[in-house]
Amino acid sequence: MKDVIELSHGDGGINTSKLINNFFIKYFGNEILNKLEDSAILNLNGVNIAFTTDSFVVSPIFFPGGDIGKLSICGTINDLVTTGCKPIAISFAVIIEEGFPIEDLEKILTSINYVLKETNLKIVTGDTKVVNKGNADKIFINTTGIGILNEDINISPLNIKPGDKILINGSIGEHGLAILSSRKEFSFKSSLQSDCAPLSSLVNNMLGASKKIHALRDVTRGGLATILIELAKLSRTTMTIYEEKIPLKRETKGICEFLGLDPLYLANEGKMVAFVDRNDAEKVLAAMRKNKYGKDSQIIGEVNEKGEGLVIYQTKLNTRRVLDLQYSEQLPRIC
Amino acid sequence: MKDVIELSHGDGGINTSKLINNFFIKYFGNEILNKLEDSAILNLNGVNIAFTTDSFVVSPIFFPGGDIGKLSICGTINDLVTTGCKPIAISFAVIIEEGFPIEDLEKILTSINYVLKETNLKIVTGDTKVVNKGNADKIFINTTGIGILNEDINISPLNIKPGDKILINGSIGEHGLAILSSRKEFSFKSSLQSDCAPLSSLVNNMLGASKKIHALRDVTRGGLATILIELAKLSRTTMTIYEEKIPLKRETKGICEFLGLDPLYLANEGKMVAFVDRNDAEKVLAAMRKNKYGKDSQIIGEVNEKGEGLVIYQTKLNTRRVLDLQYSEQLPRIC
DSSP states (O other): OOBBGGGGGGGHHHHHHIIIIIIIIIHOOOOTTGOSSSSSSEETTTEEEEEEEEEOOSSHHHHHHHEEEHHHHHHHHHHHTTOOOEEEEEEEEEEEEETTTTHHHHHHHHHHHHHHHTTTOOEEEEEEEEOOSSSSEEEEEEEEEEEETTTTOOOOOOGGOOEEEEESOOOOOOHHHHHTTTSTOOOOOOOOOOOOOHHHHHHHHHHHHOOOOOEEOOOOHHHHHHHHHHHHHHHHHEEEEEEGGGGOOOOHHHHHHTTTGEEEEEEOOOOOOEEGGGHHHHHHHHHHHHHOOOOTTTTEEEEEOSSSEEEEEEETTSOOOEOOSSOOOSSSSOO | SBBBBOGGGGGGHHHHHHHHHIIHHHHHOOOGGGOOSSSSEEEEEEEEEEEEEEEOOOSEEETTTEEHHHHOOOOOOOOTTHHHOEEEEEEEEEETTTBBBHHHHHHHHHHHHHHHHHHHHHHEEEEEEOOTSSSSSSEEEEEEEEOOOOOOOOOOOGGGGTTTEEEESSSSSSSHHHHTTTTTTTTOOOOOOOOOOOOOHHHHHHHOSSOOOEEEOOTTTHHHHHHHHHHHHHEEEEEEEEGGGGGOHHHHHHHHHEEEEEEGOOOOOOOOEEEHHHHHHGHHHHHHHHHHTTTTTTEEEEEEEESEEEEEOOOOTTOOEOOOOOOOOOOOOOO
């Protein structure tokens, strides 16, 4: 590791992993943090809660399908519900650059409010900081969330088992491309919108359909490939996913081919993968498809066996390759 | 309000108050957020918790007596313990500017680790973002904390009563001046250090001495005057503080006179005011003085009567004036 922070340290890939392990875990390590799950699980006098934090630095702050406000609330909700908890409360801390238009702030607050209403959630505490012009890029938001865990729910990457089916709630890569298309330095236009969405109702429907959902993970930075590799390593399993099963919009496919991007590594902000006991997979799939955020859900693969943490990608031509962690995110500041 | 965010919107004074009320409360308002206390109190299946968030953008990030890391953990601990809760867990989210030296990161993590060890607290979840060079100023940290409230403790500004004594755990203004003296644009040198400290053990000792502590508040942005005015308004009381009783280091006094600053409005990061039933005030004072962060504790005033929220400042010459909210913080980015 070089002696300064590089953009790749924040991209969710190999360097982020090194930064976390070599520094944050080294200094702060404890039995909860070391699990490196999206949400920490805490027992507070007998009540189990999920607790998760995220800062959002997306650029541009307004993009097709969302903005930094919607992104921040959805991101925290989605991190919470990967534990199967019911989200209860969110904190909202904002760092604003001097000169930021109040009109833009109101747009952001309006879109946050919309998600709060839809999900029946509250922001209960907050903080405001303003820095001099040039000392931040417009606005950064931190949202930290708390949810209550039902006693009979036990969802964790460690519960992933051979035989489990792998489900996803729709097509991948749209958030990454929506951000890319809205950057000044890229000239291509597309009709793709970010998939940014709060997935609490989806997960609630899934939990209603089956008690055998073993693991959930929202598919964000690093894309589907990175998240599956992490889960394969955490659960010490080998899994296979099938190109022909993975939902992908025609336009996403076209842009990726044109720009040389791999949709498996593109960011999403409204996608969840689920690992479900094979006998309940169809039931859960049906429940997902009834939810507005799961209409295009698919079973995309399965867990094969205990192993070293490999994810095998089987193409439409029946070739098979092991997916690798990419050295660097294809795009910085996508969330 | 003008149509862009100004530095004064983040200074904890009148404009921050306007921003919060006209925008954040307007869009997010609910019965918990509207209380505008440092920590939200949530009931999670019968367990009461305190929940608080703060982002830290202090400049410079290293200053006499501390750094942005120590400041962030102490700030969140101190916000939590104003409720009388026992702090349990903290989240840590960092936004780092590309090119930031790893060596500086390690210094910051080391000083956080030191506070965690002293207070027996854990960071249980985190997030890392990196932005391009020039899109943030070195490093910003968000810490969000959770604590558990003991059932028999009820501490709130709303409990402040006429007759209560007002206590503080030591001398004021040192954090503000330590930051000021370390800014490039100021040439004066001083031996003053920031008072940045975690006050959980102090509050624990105070709670052990009396069940009649009515309210606690850490004295940060805006200084002692601003915090007391807020508390007087929240509790609808009139209170008096005495210049001769307020602990103030000789050097603080000298620098303030030289630069035309009012120490009542300077930031602190290790000071707590307490409102205590008059009969227990001496007991609590004695307990405070035994703690290493309370050796210079004093009773600085009292609550006089129900009223409109006035704070009266009685000088050594026995003149009396009503303290006003200042239009703007004397210094931006002090926390």
